[in-house]
Amino acid sequence: MTQDSAFHHGDATDAKPIVEMRDIEKHFGNIIALAGVSFDVRAGECHCLLGDNGAGKSTFIKTMSGVHKPTRGEIYFEGRHMNFDSPRDAMEAGIATVFQDLAMIPLMSVSRNFFMGREPTKGVGPFKRLDIAKANADTVEAMRQMGINLRGPDQAVGTLSGGERQTVAIARAVYFGAKVLILDEPTSALGVRQTSNVLATIDRVRKQGVGVVFISHNVRHALAVGDRFTVLNRGRTLGTAKRGEIRAEELQDMMAGGQELAQLEGSLGGTI
Amino acid sequence: MSADSAPVTDERLREETTIARLMKRPELGAIAGLILVTGFFLVTADRTMFTLSGVMNFLTPAAQLGILAIGAAMLMIGGEFDLSIGSMVAFAGMIFGALVVNAGLPLIVAIPLTLCAAALIGVINGQLTIRTGLPSFIVTLALLFILRGLTLVGLKFLTGGSTQLRGVRDAVEGDFLAPLFSGEAFKGLFVMLGKMGLVDTFKSGLPKVPGVPVEILWFVGLALAATWVLLRTPIGNWVFASGGDANAAANSGVPVRKVKVALFMFAACCAALLAIMQVMDAGSTDARRGFQKEFEAIIAAVIGGCLLTGGYGSAIGAFFGAIIFGMVVIGLTYTDIDQDWFQVFLGGMLLLAVIFNNVIRKRVTGER
Numbered sequence: 001m002t003q004d005s006a007f008h009h010g011d012a013t014d015a016k017p018i019v020e021m022r023d024i025e026k027h028f029g030n031i032i033a034l035a036g037v038s039f040d041v042r043a044g045e046c047h048c049l050l051g052d053n054g055a056g057k058s059t060f061i062k063t064m065s066g067v068h069k070p071t072r073g074e075i076y077f078e079g080r081h082m083n084f085d086s087p088r089d090a091m092e093a094g095i096a097t098v099f100q101d102l103a104m105i106p107l108m109s110v111s112r113n114f115f116m117g118r119e120p121t122k123g124v125g126p127f128k129r130l131d132i133a134k135a136n137a138d139t140v141e142a143m144r145q146m147g148i149n150l151r152g153p154d155q156a157v158g159t160l161s162g163g164e165r166q167t168v169a170i171a172r173a174v175y176f177g178a179k180v181l182i183l184d185e186p187t188s189a190l191g192v193r194q195t196s197n198v199l200a201t202i203d204r205v206r207k208q209g210v211g212v213v214f215i216s217h218n219v220r221h222a223l224a225v226g227d228r229f230t231v232l233n234r235g236r237t238l239g240t241a242k243r244g245e246i247r248a249e250e251l252q253d254m255m256a257g258g259q260e261l262a263q264l265e266g267s268l269g270g271t272i
Numbered sequence: 273m274s275a276d277s278a279p280v281t282d283e284r285l286r287e288e289t290t291i292a293r294l295m296k297r298p299e300l301g302a303i304a305g306l307i308l309v310t311g312f313f314l315v316t317a318d319r320t321m322f323t324l325s326g327v328m329n330f331l332t333p334a335a336q337l338g339i340l341a342i343g344a345a346m347l348m349i350g351g352e353f354d355l356s357i358g359s360m361v362a363f364a365g366m367i368f369g370a371l372v373v374n375a376g377l378p379l380i381v382a383i384p385l386t387l388c389a390a391a392l393i394g395v396i397n398g399q400l401t402i403r404t405g406l407p408s409f410i411v412t413l414a415l416l417f418i419l420r421g422l423t424l425v426g427l428k429f430l431t432g433g434s435t436q437l438r439g440v441r442d443a444v445e446g447d448f449l450a451p452l453f454s455g456e457a458f459k460g461l462f463v464m465l466g467k468m469g470l471v472d473t474f475k476s477g478l479p480k481v482p483g484v485p486v487e488i489l490w491f492v493g494l495a496l497a498a499t500w501v502l503l504r505t506p507i508g509n510w511v512f513a514s515g516g517d518a519n520a521a522a523n524s525g526v527p528v529r530k531v532k533v534a535l536f537m538f539a540a541c542c543a544a545l546l547a548i549m550q551v552m553d554a555g556s557t558d559a560r561r562g563f564q565k566e567f568e569a570i571i572a573a574v575i576g577g578c579l580l581t582g583g584y585g586s587a588i589g590a591f592f593g594a595i596i597f598g599m600v601v602i603g604l605t606y607t608d609i610d611q612d613w614f615q616v617f618l619g620g621m622l623l624l625a626v627i628f629n630n631v632i633r634k635r636v637t638g639e640r
Contacts, residue, residue, distance in 0.1 A: 101523075105516035105517045107516050107579075107636060116509060156637055159637060
């Protein structure tokens with residue numbers, strides 16, 4: 001399973017981390033969701049965060065994107081200690097998150113979705129208006145850079161496939177200057193072809209120097225683009241491995257937390 | 273599209289025809305309906321319906337409903353309903369009447385105060401809906417009764433037992449703002465056109481149509497302004513986004529709550545504007561004013577392409593929806609058809625429009 005995929009893999013291990021999370025703990029009442037997780041992401045790499053359901057992936061990325069405040073632990077952004085009070089703070093610093101619902105409105109056009117909440121305007125005073133020409137041109141261009149040729153910027157998002165919508169959300173985050181892009185299970189609901197499109201998009205984004213945090217519970221998708229892999233299990237990290245240092249089976253076992261899956265896998269003939 | 277984005281072709285996409293493009297506009301149904309209704313009355317109605325005075329005759333009620341419908345349409349696109357706008361007409365009429373008759377205030381003070389009172393009710397509607405998370409349908413249904421009741425009680429209090437407050441005409445007589453809200457505009461122009469023989473005149477030489485009723489001008493102005501805001505400003509984008517998916521919009525940085533409250537305020541102010549004009553024209557205010565107008569306004573908005581689920585529609589569609597409405601109400605009097613068919617017709621139009629809108633929505637989103 002460790003064969004090289006067609007993607008270029010970043011070799012950015014010497015670069016300084018853009019975001020560094022140290023010993024993050026998060027408690028909800030008496031539930032310990034995260035018990036000391038360390039994680040960092042560097043420019044131009046794709047760092048995969050793997051974990052089974054309930055491992056704490058969502059809590060962790062919500063902490064990273066400013067939705068939750070950590071109970072303990074520190075967040076450094078470009079070397080400076082940071083405290084994000086809201087998702088807006090994190091967004092302004094350059095941490096963009098693409099959640100599973102994508103924050104898209106099917107009835108609205110691609111370009112209106114693209115600039116939703118951050119519309120370009122021209123003119124002053126009462127004549128201040130949407131710069132539709134710019135919005136359309138920029139949307140088409142940003143989407144082309146991600147390898148998607150839109151029929152037209154006025155095409156409704158509802159007419160796009162799941163993979164294309166994911167790409168619009170990613171392109172939007174990159175367009176608005178994301179330095180770190182957090183993708184929450186971007187491939188979980190997609191077919192084979194659309195998955196490979198999204199993985200190709202991740203590769204493109206990485207080449208532009210953006211640090212990508214790719215959350216998944218699918219080891220094969222992660223191995224296809226990932227440069228580093230961190231496994232979360234029951235609120236703890238089980239270490240970070242570089243590409244080539246770890247095999248799919250090992251990652252799979254770590255996610256499952258031990259032996260059971262290995263046994264299961266035997267009876268299933270290695271199909272998971 | 274800018275010149276530098278060269279066309280890129282995808283062999284899987286068929287070229288979209290202009291007709292297919294037009295089919296996706298929300299106001300298409302209303303325009304088609306208008307053509308249909310016009311055709312119907314051209315055949316069945318008396319010739320006088322489509323003379324200048326006949327047109328003014330049906331445009332006046334159309335404009336009165338349209339002012340409400342545009343407010344309702346904006347709110348519906350933003351994903352909420354307001355069933356209280358009909359009662360709001362009566363309530364604002366009472367406030368306005370009390371301010372000019374009982375308090376003796378000039379229009380320059382009374383009109384802004386009336387609009388402020390309406391906006392305040394809009395804020396109450398909006399905040400209640402947002403904070404409770406209840407459907408706006410039920411919250412504003414409550415306000416429908418509360419406002420109607422308050423109007424009855426208030427009018428009896430103000431007049432000592434009557435549900436009608438008279439004397440508005442005398443109170444606003446000669447006020448410099450009155451021509452903006454009552455009577456006809458462009459009177460001089462119509463006299464001139466009459467002299468030139470371009471419009472029908474009485475024997476005395478005065479034109480049969482003295483001018484354009486001001487509500488028609490307000491109606492057209494509001495429709496244009498609302499369309500501009502919806503299609504050409506960031507706020508318009510926020511309205512569509514708030515109605516399409518409030519959660520997604522909020523996550524993208526759209527101030528959804530503010531947008532919705534502002535839309536409730538706008539709808540209430542449209543009702544108040546209509547109330548001011550009606551009260552000044554009639555010279556009195558009545559507790560029954562605006563009765564059931566909320567339904568007619570929502571029907572006009574739906575005929576105009578607004579989805580009941582929000583996020584889609586147009587102000588210009590509501591404009592045409594209101595004209596269809598006025599045409600049918602008045603048009604039937606020019607025919608031999610029993611006027612009571614009107615309600616049957618209205619219900620039928622509503623059903624057709626809703627079914628049609630659903631089809632359009634599926635086309636737009638590419639659902640199969």
